[in-house]
Amino acid sequence: MPSIQNDRTPSNGAASDGAALERAKRAYWQVTPELDLYENESGYLVQLNVPGASAESVDVQVVGAELHVRAEQAPAEGRADVALSAFERHLELPSELDAASATAQLRDGVLEIRIQKSAAARRVRIPVNTN
């Protein structure tokens, strides 16, 4: 298992905005979703387990080289007394990211995010002149 030095998920429930306070008021279970992280030459692929998350609650933000993901399970009508989970994960990726290129898809409770590395962070092959 690779080290988790670049996992920036806040452990004390603090968040960059008031959404975490709202979630705490509604007594959500704060869950850190498990993820799979893949890399290739041009970008990254992230898969997070967010079962039961509603599409409108998914919030993916890119801050520099960090990816901040939040999602919540939607309350279903007729089920008042059910514990709902709020998922949150902050992940720092090894290189800077091109935020405009990010795509996210939610399928079967798995959130898949594809994001490209920024142009400056890509591998460039430098030709060698021999005279």
Added chain:
Amino acid sequence: MLSRYNVISPLSPLWGVPSNPLSASMSRLFQDFETAFARSAFSPAARRVAGPRVQLRDQGESIAMLADLPGLRLEDIELTIEGEAVTLKTTPRPAPSPEGFTALRRERQPAAVDWTFALPYPVDAASATATLDQGRLSVTLPKAPEAKPRTISVKAA
């Protein structure tokens, strides 16, 4: 600390008599052993079960069962009811690694379970419903008619 090894009943002739050092230390030995054993074997951490989170909630007229099974589809889930027990069995398909990528971190495990839950009362299997929404399985198990409370009218004799 009191334990059954060193409590002497007031009715026995030995009550109040100071015990000899050997039996006192033997009692203390059993006390420590009992405490250590109880703490390690029955602590919550040792009994935590790994796997998907499942909730069972009694909602009066029915039991709600919610299971978080990410990445599973309808054909992977098998739900059976037998009297007062509900069994959840999942067979996830092994997910292949995406092509052209190298894995940096893999934390996700396939949610494979074969769990049977005992219910507090019999449920009506014929009218049970289950839905799978984004990997979250919601099951409603209505109480069986024979388990519902019935008021009995009392007539004057």
